[in-house]
Amino acid sequence: MTTAVERTAARRDAATQVLQQLQAAVQGGNNATVAELLNKVREGFRQAAEARERFLDQFDTVLQPEQRARLVLALVQQAQQSGRPVEQFVDALLAQAGGNN
Numbered sequence: 001m002t003t004a005v006e007r008t009a010a011r012r013d014a015a016t017q018v019l020q021q022l023q024a025a026v027q028g029g030n031n032a033t034v035a036e037l038l039n040k041v042r043e044g045f046r047q048a049a050e051a052r053e054r055f056l057d058q059f060d061t062v063l064q065p066e067q068r069a070r071l072v073l074a075l076v077q078q079a080q081q082s083g084r085p086v087e088q089f090v091d092a093l094l095a096q097a098g099g100n101n
Contacts (some may be wrong), residue, residue, distance in 0.1 A: 015044050043061060052090050 018040045025033040059068055075093070079086040 011044060011047060011051070013039070018044065043097075048091075052087060055090065055093075 022034065022037040022041070025037055059071065063071070075086050075089045078089050078094055
């Protein structure tokens with residue numbers, strides 16, 4: 001799982017850079033660069049979703065169905081209570097799991 005955590009961290013760093021570049025392109029009025037960077041943002045969202053799915057697939061191999069259900073319900077409950085997307089909690093769990101290796 002550490003490799004997944006490292007990939008997630010690398011994607012976050014890359015996303016930060018892309019957003020900084022996007023801000024500069026918007027301020028500079030460079031529409032071609034804006035369009036290119038928006039495509040990168042979209043690809044980053046797609047890759048993050050795939051990473052979350054792979055992470056959950058790993059849980060499927062080591063946890064019993066009841067354990068997985070309890071995990072999902074706990075994540076959903078945390079998301080509902082905080083008003084934040086459940087994906088943030090999955091990302092936090094992924095980071096925590098990687099830190100424990």
